[in-house]
Amino acid sequence: MTSYDVVIVGGGVIGGSTAYHLAAGADFDGSVLVVEKDPSYEFASCARSNGSIRQQFSLPENIAICLYGLEFYRNAHDWLAVDGEAFDLPFTERGYLFMATEGRVAVMESNNALQRSMGGKAEIVWADDLPARFPWLNPEGLAGVSFGAEGEGWIDPYTLVRGYRRKARALGVEYRDDEVTGLRVEGGRVTAVELASGVAVGCGAVVNAAGYHAGRVAAMAGIDLPVEPRKRYVYAFDCRERIAPMPQCFTPNGVYVRAETGGGYIAGVSPPLERDPPCWDYDVEYCLFEDVVWPELAHRFPAFEAIKLRNAWACHYDYNPLDENGIVDSHPEVRNFHFANGFSGHGVQQSPAAGRAVAELICHGGFRTIDLSRLNYARIAKGEALREVEIVEAF
Numbered sequence: 070m071t072s073y074d075v076v077i078v079g080g081g082v083i084g085g086s087t088a089y090h091l092a093a094g095a096d097f098d099g100s101v102l103v104v105e106k107d108p109s110y111e112f113a114s115c116a117r118s119n120g121s122i123r124q125q126f127s128l129p130e131n132i133a134i135c136l137y138g139l140e141f142y143r144n145a146h147d148w149l150a151v152d153g154e155a156f157d158l159p160f161t162e163r164g165y166l167f168m169a170t171e172g173r174v175a176v177m178e179s180n181n182a183l184q185r186s187m188g189g190k191a192e193i194v195w196a197d198d199l200p201a202r203f204p205w206l207n208p209e210g211l212a213g214v215s216f217g218a219e220g221e222g223w224i225d226p227y228t229l230v231r232g233y234r235r236k237a238r239a240l241g242v243e244y245r246d247d248e249v250t251g252l253r254v255e256g257g258r259v260t261a262v263e264l265a266s267g268v269a270v271g272c273g274a275v276v277n278a279a280g281y282h283a284g285r286v287a288a289m290a291g292i293d294l295p296v297e298p299r300k301r302y303v304y305a306f307d308c309r310e311r312i313a314p315m316p317q318c319f320t321p322n323g324v325y326v327r328a329e330t331g332g333g334y335i336a337g338v339s340p341p342l343e344r345d346p347p348c349w350d351y352d353v354e355y356c357l358f359e360d361v362v363w364p365e366l367a368h369r370f371p372a373f374e375a376i377k378l379r380n381a382w383a384c385h386y387d388y389n390p391l392d393e394n395g396i397v398d399s400h401p402e403v404r405n406f407h408f409a410n411g412f413s414g415h416g417v418q419q420s421p422a423a424g425r426a427v428a429e430l431i432c433h434g435g436f437r438t439i440d441l442s443r444l445n446y447a448r449i450a451k452g453e454a455l456r457e458v459e460i461v462e463a464f
């Protein structure tokens with residue numbers, strides 16, 4: 070049986086980043102196989118995501134994770150270069166804007182203070198200054214906004230996943246187009262990975278980087294991992310009036326919108342809990358746009374009273390229902406089974422740090438750069454949530 074030191078299940082942004090950080094790091098000289106069942110990435114969450122990036126979080130771990138993400142994206146031309154050819158990662162640094170009502174001011178101020186103490190650049194713009202700074206915004210009922218103009222915006226996630234893959238391969242990582250269908254566990258270790266093609270591959274360690282399929286992959290090793298596919302929709306629309314430059318904006322009710330680089334806009338919202346069961350299909354729910362997204366857009370951005378829906382698509386968050394944060398850890402009993410799962414809506418921007426953290430777990434048995442020990446697996450079993458404290462409130 071062919072064997073590898075590390076087998077990574079899933080070659081999306083998390084698997085790709087893990088492969089890259091292992092292969093590029095000085096502390097690892099083993100062999101790595103990435104098994105990817107959908108090499109076109111048609112149904113991968115990363116390829117259908119918005120690629121938004123920010124450092125506006127409330128947990129120090131998430132802020133640190135995203136600061137490394139920013140460093141990575143700023144250096145991607147060099148770090149992901151192959152054969153001297155620079156890597157071109159489209160990064161639209163147009164900012165990220167969260168709106169707050171009076172009741173969320175204290176949260177906005179404490180989040181902002183923490184972000185700035187760690188190197189984040191977001192500023193608070195109070196209600197009186199909104200008309201001058203953002204003339205296209207209806208400030209009614211807003212106490213202010215938290216606006217990150219520098220280092221926040223969006224990258225192209227499909228280019229990123231391709232970049233990780235290309236660079237990892239150049240560094241000696243093997244990719245195999247196949248599906249992991251089983252994991253053999255003997256003596257508290259995963260010893261082999263079974264593939265749909267009928268082949269079994271031996272492994273020294275396994276990384277679960279299967280995105281919204283992560284729960285299924287963990288179950289193959291008898292491990293319970295409540296990471297669920299939760300469907301999210303992206304609605305693309307046109308408006309005759311151009312709001313430019315427009316950052317990624319979140320209304321107080323959690324509807325987001327941004328002006329796309331090539332023209333038009335995209336928007337969406339997380340569905341209310343009762344309309345958000347785990348599911349596997351990719352059908353678009355258009356009534357969510359009619360009932361929730363468009364009315365909120367028309368209220369907050371007067372120009373959007375007249376818009377034309379052009380396109381829409383759906384994919385799934387790798388949703389951690391306990392607290393919507395990543396699980397980055399090694400299993401306490403199956404010690405060579407490593408998790409990088411459950412990033413919910415943040416996996417693209419968190420992929421650089423998550424991949425580096427898993428590489429550290431594999432090489433050193435613990436974290437060396439950012440201490441992510443609070444993103445542990447044990448909190449899931451104990452039901453001890455590690456939640457973000459948000460400025461926006463869901464519908």
Ligand SMILES: Cc1cc2nc3c(=O)[nH]c(=O)nc-3n(C[C@H](O)[C@H](O)[C@H](O)COP(=O)(O)OP(=O)(O)OC[C@H]3O[C@@H](n4cnc5c(N)ncnc54)[C@H](O)[C@@H]3O)c2cc1C
Pocket residue numbers: 078079080081082083084104105106107110112113114115116117118119120121122247248249250278279280281282286301302303383384385386387409410412413414415416417418419
């Ligand atoms: C509509 C939408 C918008 C989003 N917007 C943002 C955003 O703005 N910013 C942000 O940071 N994040 C965003 N996200 C979240 C982000 O896309 C995910 O958190 C991230 O892609 C997770 O990365 P991943 O590599 O774990 O999963 P994926 O990108 O889904 O990749 C997992 C890969 O594993 C493969 N795989 C699964 N099971 C197997 C198996 N058994 N064998 C072999 N291969 C397997 C899959 O084919 C897939 O390619 C968004 C998600 C959605 C759905």
